[in-house]
Amino acid sequence: MTREENFTHIGKPLLRKEDRRLLTGHGRFLDDVVLPGALHVCFVRAPHAHARIAAIDTSAAVDMSGVVGVFTGRDLAEWTTKLRLAPPIEGLQPVEMTTLPVDRVRFYGDPVACVVAEDRYAAEDAAEVVSVEYVALDCVTDTDAALADGAPLVDETLPSNLVSQQSFSSGNPAARRADAHAVVEARFNLHRHTHVPLETRGCAADWDAGRAHLTMHIGTQTPHPLRSQLASRLRLAENQVTVISPDVGGGFGQKIALYREELTVAALSRHLERPVHWREDRLENLTAASHARECHCRTRTAVDPEGRILGLELELMEDFGAYCFYPANYMARVVAMILTGPYRISDYAFEVKVALTNKCGNGPMRAPMAVTSWIMDGTIEAIARQLGLDPLDVRRINALTQDDLPYTMATGEVLEDITPLETLEAAASKIDVAAFRKRQAEARKQGRFLGLGFCSVVESTTYGSAFYKAAGIPGSGHEAAWVRIEPSGAVNASVGLMGTGQGYETPLAQAVAEGLGVPPDLVNVQMGHTDIAPYGMGSRGGRGATAGGGTLYLCARKAQERVLTIAACMLNLNEPTNLRLHDGQVERMLDGRWQCTGVALADVAKRAYLEPTSLPEGISPGLDVSLTYDPPPMTYSNATHACEVEVEIATGRVSIDRYVVTEDCGTVLNPVVVRGQQQGAVAMGLSGALFEQVIYDESGQNLTATLADYLVATACELPDFEIFPMNTPNRRTPAGIKGMSEGGVMGSIGSVALAVSDALAPFGVVVEQLPISPQSLRTALRGKRPETGEKERME
Amino acid sequence: MKETDYKVTLSLIVNGETRNVRVLPQRLLSDVLREDLGLTGTHVGCEHGVCGACTVLVDGAPARSCLTFAVQMEGHEITTVESVARDGELSPLQQALHEEHGLQCGFCTPGIVMTFEAYLKENPTPSTTEIRDVLSGNLCRCTGYQNIVAAILKAAATLREKGVE
Ligand code: FES
Numbered sequence: 036m037t038r039e040e041n042f043t044h045i046g047k048p049l050l051r052k053e054d055r056r057l058l059t060g061h062g063r064f065l066d067d068v069v070l071p072g073a074l075h076v077c078f079v080r081a082p083h084a085h086a087r088i089a090a091i092d093t094s095a096a097v098d099m100s101g102v103v104g105v106f107t108g109r110d111l112a113e114w115t116t117k118l119r120l121a122p123p124i125e126g127l128q129p130v131e132m133t134t135l136p137v138d139r140v141r142f143y144g145d146p147v148a149c150v151v152a153e154d155r156y157a158a159e160d161a162a163e164v165v166s167v168e169y170v171a172l173d174c175v176t177d178t179d180a181a182l183a184d185g186a187p188l189v190d191e192t193l194p195s196n197l198v199s200q201q202s203f204s205s206g207n208p209a210a211r212r213a214d215a216h217a218v219v220e221a222r223f224n225l226h227r228h229t230h231v232p233l234e235t236r237g238c239a240a241d242w243d244a245g246r247a248h249l250t251m252h253i254g255t256q257t258p259h260p261l262r263s264q265l266a267s268r269l270r271l272a273e274n275q276v277t278v279i280s281p282d283v284g285g286g287f288g289q290k291i292a293l294y295r296e297e298l299t300v301a302a303l304s305r306h307l308e309r310p311v312h313w314r315e316d317r318l319e320n321l322t323a324a325s326h327a328r329e330c331h332c333r334t335r336t337a338v339d340p341e342g343r344i345l346g347l348e349l350e351l352m353e354d355f356g357a358y359c360f361y362p363a364n365y366m367a368r369v370v371a372m373i374l375t376g377p378y379r380i381s382d383y384a385f386e387v388k389v390a391l392t393n394k395c396g397n398g399p400m401r402a403p404m405a406v407t408s409w410i411m412d413g414t415i416e417a418i419a420r421q422l423g424l425d426p427l428d429v430r431r432i433n434a435l436t437q438d439d440l441p442y443t444m445a446t447g448e449v450l451e452d453i454t455p456l457e458t459l460e461a462a463a464s465k466i467d468v469a470a471f472r473k474r475q476a477e478a479r480k481q482g483r484f485l486g487l488g489f490c491s492v493v494e495s496t497t498y499g500s501a502f503y504k505a506a507g508i509p510g511s512g513h514e515a516a517w518v519r520i521e522p523s524g525a526v527n528a529s530v531g532l533m534g535t536g537q538g539y540e541t542p543l544a545q546a547v548a549e550g551l552g553v554p555p556d557l558v559n560v561q562m563g564h565t566d567i568a569p570y571g572m573g574s575r576g577g578r579g580a581t582a583g584g585g586t587l588y589l590c591a592r593k594a595q596e597r598v599l600t601i602a603a604c605m606l607n608l609n610e611p612t613n614l615r616l617h618d619g620q621v622e623r624m625l626d627g628r629w630q631c632t633g634v635a636l637a638d639v640a641k642r643a644y645l646e647p648t649s650l651p652e653g654i655s656p657g658l659d660v661s662l663t664y665d666p667p668p669m670t671y672s673n674a675t676h677a678c679e680v681e682v683e684i685a686t687g688r689v690s691i692d693r694y695v696v697t698e699d700c701g702t703v704l705n706p707v708v709v710r711g712q713q714q715g716a717v718a719m720g721l722s723g724a725l726f727e728q729v730i731y732d733e734s735g736q737n738l739t740a741t742l743a744d745y746l747v748a749t750a751c752e753l754p755d756f757e758i759f760p761m762n763t764p765n766r767r768t769p770a771g772i773k774g775m776s777e778g779g780v781m782g783s784i785g786s787v788a789l790a791v792s793d794a795l796a797p798f799g800v801v802v803e804q805l806p807i808s809p810q811s812l813r814t815a816l817r818g819k820r821p822e823t824g825e826k827e828r829m830e
Numbered sequence: 831m832k833e834t835d836y837k838v839t840l841s842l843i844v845n846g847e848t849r850n851v852r853v854l855p856q857r858l859l860s861d862v863l864r865e866d867l868g869l870t871g872t873h874v875g876c877e878h879g880v881c882g883a884c885t886v887l888v889d890g891a892p893a894r895s896c897l898t899f900a901v902q903m904e905g906h907e908i909t910t911v912e913s914v915a916r917d918g919e920l921s922p923l924q925q926a927l928h929e930e931h932g933l934q935c936g937f938c939t940p941g942i943v944m945t946f947e948a949y950l951k952e953n954p955t956p957s958t959t960e961i962r963d964v965l966s967g968n969l970c971r972c973t974g975y976q977n978i979v980a981a982i983l984k985a986a987a988t989l990r991e992k993g994v995e
């Protein structure tokens with residue numbers, strides 16, 4: 036791939052194009068889309084974790100003023116096909132689901148009926164009088180119960196609730212364990228999260244009966260794959276569906292799948308031949324959209340006396356909830372695949388199990404592999420504790436160095452152009468560990484408990500098509516773009532991504548500007564409309580910059596070549612070799628410097644569109660270039676996070692005193708946007724590690740159905756983040772771009788958990804379960820005294 | 831009885847203009863602003879008073895429009911985000927949010943703009959702690975708040991300079 040070190044537009048801290056409309060109230064989000072005559076829906080949801088639907092009586096609802104109809108799973112089963120997920124992955128059970136449940140509900144919040152009315156108030160009122168007769172069934176709300184003998188089945192078509200199980204071994208970890216100086220065991224339990232985009236889900240479906248065409252307005256990260264799903268589930272051809280994504284108020288992985296409610300709304304619009312609008316309320320979003328993360332992990336590590344890792348074994352069990360919108364091994368697989376990350380570990384084995392439970396189904400949430408770095412660096416800390424070593428030294432002795440690269444991980448993943456030791460040392464020096472340890476010792480004497488946690492991250496990003504192929508997952512990781520120079524010289528471009536707030540419009544315009552040779556503010560990047568954008572794979576897995584930006588950059592370069600071929604003819608040159616487009620002007624290299632030719636992009640465009648007879652031979656009219664690009668199977672970014680905390684022993688309150696990130700995410704398209712992503716990712720990780728938790732009681736009732744119960748960190752709980760960029764370009768991607776934006780979650784979960792454990796070391800308390808709530812810390816500390824000899828003050 | 835029979839006619843003062851609407855009495859101010867008056871800059875993030883996205887000014891003071899019935903608002907001055915920029919020029923707060931990258935998806939932004947348009951009038955010299963304290967009434971899932979705080983500090987400084995001029 037081409038290497039260019041000196042960029043004109045890539046890497047410039049330009050401010051965002053989308054800000055003006057968003058700041059003035061002129062953003063256009065889903066619920067701002069008004070389709071004349073639209074009907075509104077409200078879903079009737081199950082109040083049980085597991086129950087048989089004995090009968091649904093809709094008569095009272097149907098009689099209410101403004102109600103158009105009430106529809107159930109049986110209606111939807113006629114109008115739509117089932118979702119079948121059966122990729123050829125060993126150990127993964129094939130699953131199917133109907134659009135709405137027909138005879139059985141599987142979690143609290145499962146949609147059982149849909150009321151359609153003239154407005155949302157009427158639909159909500161009528162939903163209250165739809166009477167559903169349930170026969171409650173036994174439920175399973177954790178993985179132990181789910182896998183117990185005779186457990187009630189979440190999915191009756193499966194032999195057990197163990198929906199997926201894979202194991203892997205490379206080298207001989209068992210033998211390493213037998214020979215080891217010591218074997219270190221550690222546990223890591225990550226709780227259930229949910230995404231909480233500030234804008235909930237929603238959609239507006241518009242069936243045009245005359246043209247037999249569905250237009251679906253929906254905030255989505257993946258417009259084209261969603262269109263494919265919608266078409267196939269509605270038995271329509273793919274050219275009978277248009278997906279249009281307006282501005283999206285956050286996605287974080289929640290806005291990828293085609294959910295059952297959305298398909299229902301689309302089917303209803305077709306059935307009723309009217310536009311139909313749905314806006315999810317927050318209760319539905321918290322209880323029934325998508326959950327994430329809940330998993331139980333254990334490592335066993337064989338080490339030598341210096342803490343060198345000889346062999347590593349991982350057991351991971353994920354609680355997947357009741358429905359699979361993704362193959363059930365989808366997220367856990369990546370954790371196991373990249374676990375060894377920054378460290379040199381050749382003997383490695385894992386056993387990954389995924390169980391179904393009667394809870395809302397899991398999906399990928401910003402850093403589906405979030406737990407990874409906590410497990411790995413927590414394992415390092417456990418080694419240091421057990422052997423009495425300095426945990427930074429244990430990291431150093433195991434860290435990959437530049438001499439090790441490219442490094443093939445035990446799982447076969449190849450790491451190159453990463454800097455794990457460098458980010459670690461940079462973070463350690465920013466923190467000044469010696470000074471911290473001194474402060475910590477002083478504070479302990481006064482009964483105050485400070486802690487420092489480091490967490491190094493190797494973040495898998497981009498996911499090219501070879502990754503999907505190797506994983507057996509349907510789908511691809513390539514991307515598509517077009518660049519059009521219009522007759523006036525204005526530049527339009529498009530790509531198959533769809534932003535959900537990242538701020539794509541500016542950095543992607545910079546990628547086009549760089550490739551084409553025009554100022555970025557002349558470039559308009561259009562995304563989210565499937566009739567305008569080329570078929571691309573959308574936004575997920577840190578692929579926006581490499582797949583999206585990379586494809587646009589390459590496409591723009593191709594467009595520049597075309598422009599210069601025409602310009603050469605206009606300048607009576609045989610070849611465009613010594614020409615370039617710069618700032619929208621054609622320049623020629625003469626006497627060792629670039630000189631103006633007097634030909635502008637607009638002149639070339641005019642020639643291309645309006646004077647095609649004077650184009651050079653073999654050049655067709657117009658300036659319309661498209662390109663697809665398949666990035667490497669994976670690109671890796673890396674970082675080290677360092678977090679200083681103070682734990683108030685009397686209350687269990689954790690405050691974050693300092694937060695440092697040293698991050699190497701390759702060539703950066705726009706540092707303003709990248710920094711925003713880093714801050715947001717760290718914030719999301721910390722919020723999750725300290726406050727957020729989806730809680731079900733043993734009967735499967737969701738107890739966290741409002742934002743007063745599911746706590747998201749506010750401005751008072753989060754610190755300022757000190758972020759230090761270290762940019763090693765990736766040698767295989769256009770312009771050296773790597774992905775980013777999920778690693779911050781991985782590093783912050785790990786660093787804060789390890790910092791709290793460090794603070795509580797005198798009490799012998801190690802954090803093994805998140806979230807680190809005041810209650811959980813008080814429980815762990817109960818009856819314990821610090822070993823410093825100082826009396827704990829406020830017990 | 832038909833639903834329309836319950837409707838009431840209201841006269842609201844929104845962004846300095848009198849607007850008459852005929853709505854059901856249970857209709858929330860957020861819905862009336864967004865759906866009856868087409869002022870969709872006010873966002874609804876939770877409808878239970880926690881997220882702050884729906885914040886508007888009522889007689890100059892921030893209020894949650896999702897917890898307010900429109901019928902309560904007769905005779906009160908309501909200000910929404912659409913009125914903050916004047917003649918296409920961003921307010922110092924909006925400009926600072928742009929310059930400091932204080933927004934990503936922008937869904938929370940109108941609520942934050944309204945909260946601090948009011949707060950900076952009340953306290954022209956806020957400390958970081960005070961800003962974070964007031965900002966804690968507005969959830970933002972994207973930014974981690976750091977740049978919002980920086981933007982508000984900057985806006986406060988700009989407003990102070992302007993005041994001196
Ligand atoms: S929508 Fe009003 S506070 Fe959330």
Ligand code: FES
Nearest residue numbers: 934938970971972
């Ligand atoms: S910018 Fe997305 S919620 Fe604040």
